[in-house]
Amino acid sequence: MQWNSVGEFFVMGGYAFYVWGSFGACLLLMVAEPLLVRHRLSEVRKSLFRERIADELDLQQKS
Amino acid sequence: MRQSIIQWFRFASPQSFYPLAGRMIPWFWAAAAVFGIAGLWLSFFVAPTDAQQGEGYRIIFVHVPASWMSMFIYLVMAFWAGLGLALNTRVSGMMAQALAPTGALMAALSLWTGALWGKPMWGAWWVWDARLTSELILFFLYLGFMALQAAIDDPRRADKAGAILALVGVINIPIIYFSVKWWNTLHQGSTINMNKAPSMAQTMLWGMLLMALCFWMYSIAVALMRVRAIILERERHTEWVKHAVE
Amino acid sequence: MNALLATVRRDLLLALRRKSEVLTAVFFFVIVTSLFPLGIGPEPVLLKKIAPGILWVAALLATLLGLPRLFAADHVDGTLEQMALSSSPLGLLVAGKILAHWLLCGLPLVLLAPVLGLQFDLDASALGILTLALLLGTPLLSLIGAIGAALTLGVRGGGVLLALLVLPLYIPALIFGAGAVEAHIAGLGAGGHLSLLAAMLALAVFFAPWATTAALRIALE
Amino acid sequence: MNALLATVRRDLLLALRRKSEVLTAVFFFVIVTSLFPLGIGPEPVLLKKIAPGILWVAALLATLLGLPRLFAADHVDGTLEQMALSSSPLGLLVAGKILAHWLLCGLPLVLLAPVLGLQFDLDASALGILTLALLLGTPLLSLIGAIGAALTLGVRGGGVLLALLVLPLYIPALIFGAGAVEAHIAGLGAGGHLSLLAAMLALAVFFAPWATTAALRIALE
């Protein structure tokens, strides 16, 4: 272990901006992407669900 | 033999693939998390400070995996696209479409982390080096693929057109890589040379490998999630989809 | 005024519908600026020197590329006829279309230019001048381009003819625009160049929509 | 083979009928190459250095400008359907169209390049290499471009999307093409670059018409 304190860890030997900029961007995008995909998935599911209800209502009306 | 392979792909219908993907996703997420935690531990707490680059070199632990994945995903995408074109299987096109954004993301990360690395090491955000340039072009190829698919609204046509583009691109990637390499090294040596990775400590290598595995698992998981969404969107009027969703 | 906004909204909607369209003008700009280093070679000093010229020429070409479609689609499918017959004055509708063109093809370039400037290693103040010059210059390009687009409308295969007509008119914008950045880098101050650009823009805002409308009426006859 | 020639003849006739079209690709080339000295400033040494790159980028953009029209007109008015139903194989007709495109948009650039090179103070042997490189490179540009044009065919507003698809694929041609001249000027000999260009051309002659035909069939579905 080469860090003597938490502060030193965050300073990254003077390269904080570059190192945290890289890791931060990776973390941000790699968290955002699955969330966006999940949102897309749930949107489809919701609209499918709406459709099914509409179908059922149609059937009820007919009968 | 050939016949049976074709049969196998026919079986890989969206209907059977959808639940299968659903069952696999958690496992890939778990693997990504395990590899990621281990990799991060190695890269921040075990790997020693580099003699030349100080702590700045730690960017390598995300930069290299992102670069590798960006190139690898393109190959996989082109493979699926070609398969779809040749055998007319529906899932293949969807897989290709699902992979593209993740590939583009990896290319973008590679460019971003590379730029953040270049500034302290070379003193410039960007130089016109062979590797950098071909990665940039790869990024453009991804964007072109996605833009083309988005611009065609009949999914079957979009798949086929995208497949042709992906295949043309895959022929071109080696050509691009070598042309840029040549271009760069042939005449007056460029002012800055990408110094080969410093003699890598064993721990660094392990850290990089673990992170690469993490990125790999992540890519598979996200692509599978996206392909599920695409399946539902495209097959929304079939009976099985209506029953698949509660 | 309402009609102008309606036109802008309509054109933006149409562009969004063709999803890729909004982003691709921008990507064209990015790709063209990246082509030059590839053609010229990777020397940083050389690249820095020619950066303002290249960025301006690329902006100009990116604008140009969107121009043929400015009126063509509306002309072919008869919408332009309907606009000419609309109870709102044609001039307003045309102004709306030009504004929409700038929002789609000009503004993104302005926003992107600083990032691309980094590729060529320009410093912060030079990037500022570059952005300002483009902010004044790109509406000018859209306004002048609209006249050319309207003039070449009836003409088949007008895309290239359009370039021929419009490019010479773009030259002053190019010279003052790129000149502003170069003057700044050379330590001469960019004020003069920028105010000339602004003056040309003011002139064009007045006359270009009018000339465009006249040209369109001729094309419809 | 007859069908190929008939297609070439037909496309040339159509281009001639739109008179302006033949000359304007050339004028575009001329104007773009002349814009750079205006944007960059008149230093002869600098200009000479960037000349091959600029000429190549200009040639590339001039080719690109003509691409959207390669199949679009035939698609809109239904001629492409008729071609697909013709008893001659579609691949031949497509090859004919690509050839015609090169004759109209590529060949004139090759012929003109030496003259424009003079503007930049290139010497005779460099001009020779430039012309040779363009002679090998422009058909390559037409062939690759045709794939892009076919892929973006069904797609509205495809002009810019086309640029996005095609420009990255053009980069090897650009690098070797401009590189040949630069290597020659640097005294390194252009042979390697030129033979690579020729190899790529051979590859493209085989595969591009085939890919284009496949893309067209998809667009027609």
Added chain:
Amino acid sequence: MLKVSGLACSRGERRLFADVGFSLAAGEWLHVQGENGAGKTSLMRLLVGLSPADAGDIRWRDEPTPSVEFRRDLIYLGHHAAVKEDLTPLENLRLAAALDGIALDERASLAALVRLGLRGREDLPVRVLSAGQKRRVLLARLLTRPAVLWVLDEAFNALDIAAVKLLGELIAEHLSAGGMAVLTSHQPLPVPGGKTLVL
């Protein structure tokens, strides 16, 4: 209210027609007839002011045309589809209304589309519609935009039997509400009465 006199038109060196005159009052309509190439379309374009006449006089409510007032009272539907293929029928209608400076609510535009038999196609891009459906989208403007004078060039083209009947009814309604119409068609028109002009 519409008064045309002495109208002449030539194309190239060919004189298409000369000294054409007619007038329309509220509730009247004119059937312009003539074989292919007789000049029907050319006449209509003169009438609405899209191209200039060689000679003649067109007056709307005793004022010379083209005037803003005339444009406000006019709908012209030509050979062209004049619908955006990338947009849905609903969006097409709304945007056309916006250009005319008319506020058009969802309900009214939907009602117009349904009346024209486009139920279920409101949200498809026009590009994928059939030839007849495209024409119907165009015709829906007749319902969403109030106008006194309808100038319809071969509006019955590509329509099926039901749609032809429907359009006939629409025109009849329009006329009985005091409107006017100028129509061309090679088929007999399902609208009673009407003046005839043979070119």
Added chain:
Amino acid sequence: MLKVSGLACSRGERRLFADVGFSLAAGEWLHVQGENGAGKTSLMRLLVGLSPADAGDIRWRDEPTPSVEFRRDLIYLGHHAAVKEDLTPLENLRLAAALDGIALDERASLAALVRLGLRGREDLPVRVLSAGQKRRVLLARLLTRPAVLWVLDEAFNALDIAAVKLLGELIAEHLSAGGMAVLTSHQPLPVPGGKTLVL
């Protein structure tokens, strides 16, 4: 000679038709009917091989289509004009023939144009012709290119009464010479006999 069975087609999520079958022998013709959007145009495009069918089988002289032979025997004229607006009718005809690999002399092409009533318009660019005249230029191909199977989608559109009669005669001649035809139209067709297919 033309044998179609089990043809199915869907667009988007809409099934347009399924299990369509018919057969045509020499001298027979088929009238495809259906309201706007029923799928007539889609059927024709499947038939000639421009788009793939969901299911079904199309055979020409007992061979599966599309084949080069089938294409050689086929003329398909669709909604599109498929004429170059910048060229004259004469040039259009000649170039179309060249693409088909047919030698066409001046005399034959002029004769075809004259028969279709385009006398005096041979040397104008198609752009300036009237809507009906443009269609006639397209139809002239029926005379200059020998083919067994005519597939004509709404070929009677935009034509005046004389031209409708003429086209009817042309088709009748073609049939009596052993040809076949598949036609769509919303109007009654001036061709005697014929099978009917309602979508």
